[in-house]
Amino acid sequence: MMIDWSRERVLIFAPHPDDETLGCGGLMSKARQAGAEVYVQFITVGDTADVSPKGFSSADERHGEIKKVADFFGWRDWHIAFPGDEYHLKLDRLPRFELANAIERHSPLAISELEPSIVIAPHRTSYNQDHQVTAEAIHTALRPSNTKQRHHPRLALTYEEAADQWRYDMAPSPQLLVELNENNIDDKILAMRLYGTQIHEHPHTRSEQTLRSLATLRGMQGGVAFAEGYHVMRCLA
Known part of the structure; x- marks a missing residue:
């Protein structure tokens, strides 16, 4: 299928800051260069103690990173639905x-408020509990109904992340490949570098080499240089 990105309003759901770039960084670059409106609804963020290069990142640091990435990609807007340690990783x-209602109608970037033409969500087979419940809540918010009463995005997709590919019940091969060029991949890498508390050296699922390798693999599957893979929940042609 051919998508005229210049005509699209894209709403991307990210459980945490950086998920949108890991899964959709190339698509965001391509869509924005074509003139699409891109919005990102983060679900939560808080203080994080993990195995990142710093070992610890505060919510304030993560907010600062979001602003840099938003400016870099030229998002029309972004929002965090459930900020704070009460929700982060919980x-x-x-x-x-409550989560589905926030996604559907009780957020500044809710589906009913924004009326996006394309919605992109994390895939439910992620190992991360925040990703799993976000994916299921979005699935609920996008349930079929009368289009005269509720907005139905024309295209509903889920994105993949390299960290999720090792599960025994991992998702099948993507059904939709979005062709990317070298500039789109470079933008994705540069944006991940702006998430300084989250990017890692190789071998790691958030390393530059991993992201380039996955884009090369998906491109090969479509007979092009680079691509990102997506699963289709709904497609109204």
Whole structure:
């Protein structure tokens, strides 16, 4: 299928800051260069103690990184639905009803408010509990109904992340490949570098070599130089 990105309003859901770039960095570069409106709805962020290069990153640091990445890509807007340590890495404790309602109607970037033509979500087979519950809540928010009563995005996709590819029940091969060029891949890498608390050296799922390798693999599968892979939840041609 051919997508005229200049006509699209794209809403990307990211459980945490950097997920949108890991999964959709090339697409965001391509879409923005064509003139698309791009919005990012983050679900949560908080202080993080992990095995990142720093070992610890504060919510304030992560907010600063978001602003740099938003300016770099030229997002039309972004928002964090459930900020703070009460929710970060604990979204599985949040009632599905509350999370789905935020995604569907109770956020400045809710589907009903923004009426996007394309919605892109994380895939439900992620190993991360925040990703899993976010994916399921978005699935609920996008449920079929009367289009005269609720907005239905024409295209609903899920993105992949290299960290999720080792599961025994991992998702099948992507159904949609978005062709990218070298500049789109460079933009994706540069944006990940702006997430300074999150990018890693190789071998790591968030390393430059991993991201380039996955884009090369997906490109090969489509007979082009580079691509990002997506799974299709809905497609109205």
